[in-house]
Amino acid sequence: MKKFNIGILGATGAVGQEMMKILAERDFPVNELRLLASKNSAGKRIGDYTVCEACAENFKGLDIILGAAENDIAERFIDDIKASGAVFIDNSSAFRLDPDVPLIVPEINPEDVKKHKGVISNPNCTTVISCTAVNALNSVSPIESMVVSSYQAVSGAGANGPKELFNEVDALAKGEEYAPRVFQHQIAYNVIPQIGGEQFMGYTSEEMKLQNEGRRIMHLPELKVSCTCVRVPVVRSHSVSICLKTREKISVEKARELISAAAGCKLVDDLDNQLYPMPLATSNQDLVFVGRIREDLTDERGLNIWCCGDQVRKGAATNAVQIAELVIKEL
């Protein structure tokens, strides 16, 4: 079996570390694994690997580079990566809306991978989770709109998110002060209705992603999404409350049937027995859990849905490795 040379750009961060773990878990056919990070991290040991500096020289000879860095890093290295000939599967939002860059959730639009020109984008975490949850409905009747409120875990802000939450909890217990650095305000015992800065008509950058990226992933150019993104004091797994409208009515029973059969989804929908998706129960795994499916009482073509998924895994690292699995079929 052919094996591939894989780089991880931003290997020392939370998503980069998870990518390493998931490549191993899924027995990805790796020949060489090269950990790429800033000059400061170069030389650092992670397991059996030594981190090397991200630079044009060190991209050479790689088949695929998994991007786990922020937009500025992705933008800085995009030309060098292209020149290296490696396929770049990027988790930043830098290229997600570029029409030349496929935006992929492998359970939804795997065929779009074939259109790539060297760069493929991994979608926003809340978008991956929400689209995976609702796509089975979309395949029966197009989704016209979604009203969404999110409950996003602190690890969505990287490894420093959980540290800040625990530091705050600790400081509060001791009656000490703790000045927030990662989040805009204290997140312990609080919720913060802001993720990202303002982008469009009072919506934040994070709030616009589900509409803009969802359109590309689900091939719904007219999809309308009104999103309110909220940070909650949860360590891992994002939860999303979705009220969606399909062109034709889909019954609750049909929706349950479709979602329980959908790739990447697990239906957990039994209120009487207190069973529904929750962040605690959906962390450290790859499925999107879906439940609380109800007819929308405001619109006969609407459905209410609640879903949770591990945003570091399915929302980022796992989805990227799944894209890599599609890419190597073409290599």
Place this chain on the structure above:
Amino acid sequence: MKKFNIGILGATGAVGQEMMKILAERDFPVNELRLLASKNSAGKRIGDYTVCEACAENFKGLDIILGAAENDIAERFIDDIKASGAVFIDNSSAFRLDPDVPLIVPEINPEDVKKHKGVISNPNCTTVISCTAVNALNSVSPIESMVVSSYQAVSGAGANGPKELFNEVDALAKGEEYAPRVFQHQIAYNVIPQIGGEQFMGYTSEEMKLQNEGRRIMHLPELKVSCTCVRVPVVRSHSVSICLKTREKISVEKARELISAAAGCKLVDDLDNQLYPMPLATSNQDLVFVGRIREDLTDERGLNIWCCGDQVRKGAATNAVQIAELVIKEL
């Protein structure tokens, strides 16, 4: 100035205790304050007061009884209270949908107090907060529907809610086990998409209150509300994400103007400066904070709104005392 004999039924609970505080804060003209609770609590001292047993004998001579107990207690004593001649302002949900019982938010429908026949209901906490936030819009163009997701604090479950949250946080820090008693599942570092049991088409009792009670409070018999109620690890103050549709379009600018002038509301809506309602900043006060006002991207007659309020105060105790202030004008 005339003074009144006031009873608090369920005086030892979280809401009962808050009512005592608020009667004092607002200089309510109290002649006698009688704390009523179960036989077990009778004789207990609270400040300068001695708790007496809730029973027909002890309701005599009271002008107003503020109910801070659960439905079963309210139902058990309703006949005795009526026989006593006291006006019963009840915080339980037992009589809220009874057409003979006015359901009041003093900033919204104070005139309904005049219709009472001895019993007035205090609405559900999330309903008080949400209706106070949106009513100014309703006064300009009727609200047709609302899609709502809530972020409800643990103190909404009474004084044992915060205890359980802190016990769990503590147990987790020590690596110990803690079996949830108040909530269905661990609430520390988690969110639970269930408040109440199933009531209607998969919606919980809590989720149906905003529609059923909102219709009576805002005089909107056709109001449609799709609600998802979620418990979050916040100590105090509920937050609510509302996407509402009015009969005629209301602009964001107009909505801001209306809400900033509305009784009981405080507009906090400046994303650039990271200012918006949050539970931490809205606890231990009586206003409903409103912000993140945006045009709904899915419907031109829609608006997205985020609001927070202290559910023990405006959501329960303060609202009840405000109703009592209306009642004594008629006595």
